[in-house]
Amino acid sequence: MRALNSLSPNGESFISLKNVRKVYRTRTEEFEAIQSISIEVAAGELVSIVGPSGCGKSTLLKVLAGLHPHDGGEVRIGSTNDPFDPARDIGMVFQQPLLLKWRRIRENVLLPAEILGLPRKASRERANDLLQMVGLGGFEESYPYELSGGMQQRAAIARALIHDPKLILMDEPFGALDALTRERMNLELLRIWVESKKTILFVTHGIQEAVFLGSHVAVMTAGPARLAEYIEIHLPETRNLDVKTHEDFGSYTRRIYALLDLR
Amino acid sequence: MSAAAWRKITIAVTVHLAFVAIWWIAVIVGDVPEYILPTPWLALTTLGEPNYNWARHFAATTQEVFGGYILATVVGVTFAVLFTWSRRLDEALMPLLITLNMIPKVAMAPLFIVWLRFGIQTNIVITFTICFFPILLNTARGLREVEPELLDLVRSLKGNRWQIFTKIQLPGALPYIFSGMKVATVLAVAGAIVGEFIQSDRGLGWFMLVTQEALNTDAMVMALLLVTLIGIALYGAVIALERAFVVKDARVE
Numbered sequence: 078m079r080a081l082n083s084l085s086p087n088g089e090s091f092i093s094l095k096n097v098r099k100v101y102r103t104r105t106e107e108f109e110a111i112q113s114i115s116i117e118v119a120a121g122e123l124v125s126i127v128g129p130s131g132c133g134k135s136t137l138l139k140v141l142a143g144l145h146p147h148d149g150g151e152v153r154i155g156s157t158n159d160p161f162d163p164a165r166d167i168g169m170v171f172q173q174p175l176l177l178k179w180r181r182i183r184e185n186v187l188l189p190a191e192i193l194g195l196p197r198k199a200s201r202e203r204a205n206d207l208l209q210m211v212g213l214g215g216f217e218e219s220y221p222y223e224l225s226g227g228m229q230q231r232a233a234i235a236r237a238l239i240h241d242p243k244l245i246l247m248d249e250p251f252g253a254l255d256a257l258t259r260e261r262m263n264l265e266l267l268r269i270w271v272e273s274k275k276t277i278l279f280v281t282h283g284i285q286e287a288v289f290l291g292s293h294v295a296v297m298t299a300g301p302a303r304l305a306e307y308i309e310i311h312l313p314e315t316r317n318l319d320v321k322t323h324e325d326f327g328s329y330t331r332r333i334y335a336l337l338d339l340r
Numbered sequence: 341m342s343a344a345a346w347r348k349i350t351i352a353v354t355v356h357l358a359f360v361a362i363w364w365i366a367v368i369v370g371d372v373p374e375y376i377l378p379t380p381w382l383a384l385t386t387l388g389e390p391n392y393n394w395a396r397h398f399a400a401t402t403q404e405v406f407g408g409y410i411l412a413t414v415v416g417v418t419f420a421v422l423f424t425w426s427r428r429l430d431e432a433l434m435p436l437l438i439t440l441n442m443i444p445k446v447a448m449a450p451l452f453i454v455w456l457r458f459g460i461q462t463n464i465v466i467t468f469t470i471c472f473f474p475i476l477l478n479t480a481r482g483l484r485e486v487e488p489e490l491l492d493l494v495r496s497l498k499g500n501r502w503q504i505f506t507k508i509q510l511p512g513a514l515p516y517i518f519s520g521m522k523v524a525t526v527l528a529v530a531g532a533i534v535g536e537f538i539q540s541d542r543g544l545g546w547f548m549l550v551t552q553e554a555l556n557t558d559a560m561v562m563a564l565l566l567v568t569l570i571g572i573a574l575y576g577a578v579i580a581l582e583r584a585f586v587v588k589d590a591r592v593e
Contacts, residue, residue: 142496164498171489179511179587191507192499222589240497 089156091120098149112301125291133302168237174229378558404532408467416475463535470531471524482516
């Protein structure tokens with residue numbers, strides 16, 4: 078089920094970060110948001126990024142999204158076989174669904190397609206298909222306020238997929254949901270990931286969530302903000318809630334707790 | 341319409357009728373002289389008096405109220421949009437506008453009449469001046485209230501400023517625009533009447549001054565009712581537009 082061809086045929090990874098550094102400057106001082114991070118992500122991989130507040134995980138997503146330039150090191154996305162268009166190949170999901178209140182769900186999903194000027198009719202059909210896929214079939218004409226928080230976040234995921242991007246950046250997408258909805262959304266995300274074959278970077282501060290979802294977990298620490306360890310996760314191919322009682326699941330989470338000085 | 345909506349309307353109409361009934365009863369039971377407070381019926385009968393020229397005065401005040409109000413909406417929203425487009429313009433003009441807003445607009449009216457001579461167009465300007473600021477300030481605030489992450493989302497797609505403006509900022513500001521417009525409805529009627537009070541030759545406010553001299557209180561009360569009616573019509577129109585253009589959940593109450 079998990080297409081983990083960790084490297085493309087010619088040996089290139091889809092995302093390659095080497096000693097990436099990011100500094101925010103105000104007039105009087107500098108703040109090092111990321112001291113150093115190096116990771117390689119294969120196409121189609123779901124990588125979790127976990128760490129405390131201020132470890133630079135959200136900054137990393139902004140750098141990858143091309144919103145903020147990095148100040149050192151090397152960022153490469155895409156490979157010769159898998160070229161990457163920075164305008165078209167990024168989908169973003171945030172902690173808040175950020176749906177436009179005045180648009181119906183389908184119109185919300187279509188926002189990126191409109192911005193990119195994609196053909197209307199095909200996009201509409203794709204929006205309908207995506208809403209089916211995220212389990213919102215029948216809610217195309219609803220307004221956001223008519224949906225629960227979990228459902229709104231599903232719509233936000235459909236919106237991130239509408240322009241068929243290669244990379245999905247998720248910044249604590251389930252952080253505002255209640256615990257049970259969050260569990261359900263984790264399973265949903267895995268299903269959507271398998272179906273859509275996207276590369277996903279998933280920022281969270283839930284350690285269990287990070288291990289449960291990721292084929293790799295990037296553990297980041299704050300002060301200085303940098304990568305502590307890039308852990309490859311070997312857990313059963315089909316991840317369901319049984320995985321959480323798996324012996325290895327416990328040892329992975331313990332290892333991350335230790336890295337983050339939580340014992 | 342839902343049962344709850346009908347219930348609300350029924351209650352509102354009943355309360356209004358009760359208010360008129362209490363007024364009526366109070367005048368009769370208290371034996372109030374006509375020149376102090378006429379009964380509602382007596383006020384209403386003045387509409388049949390041809391010398392009062394109701395239509396002319398009603399039309400004049402309506403023009404002033406609606407003209408000044410629409411002008412204030414168009415110019416107020418335009419200014420707010422320009423301010424969000426140019427930070428320099430915003431920084432340069434906003435402090436001045438806030439100071440100008442502190443001027444009691446009513447006190448400007450005599451000056452406007454000196455500058456523009458009295459007439460409907462002058463009263464439109466006075467109405468405009470008084471309505472302009474709440475619309476400008478509310479719209480400017482609405483245009484600024486954009487989730488920064490939503491901007492990130494659009495920028496990650498290399499969306500341009502125009503797209504951000506038309507797809508996110510402007511529709512997002514719509515509830516605030518209406519909120520400013522609602523505040524301005526009350527001011528619009530006051531603005532027109534003030535202009536007429538100071539110098540005019542027509543309009544319901546002017547008519548009230550004239551009938552006051554003869555102590556025709558019944559006509560004064562009727563004029564007041566008609567002025568209120570103009571205000572209600574304006575407010576109703578704004579509410580109808582809001583219902584048509586703003587999704588329930590997004591409305592600023």
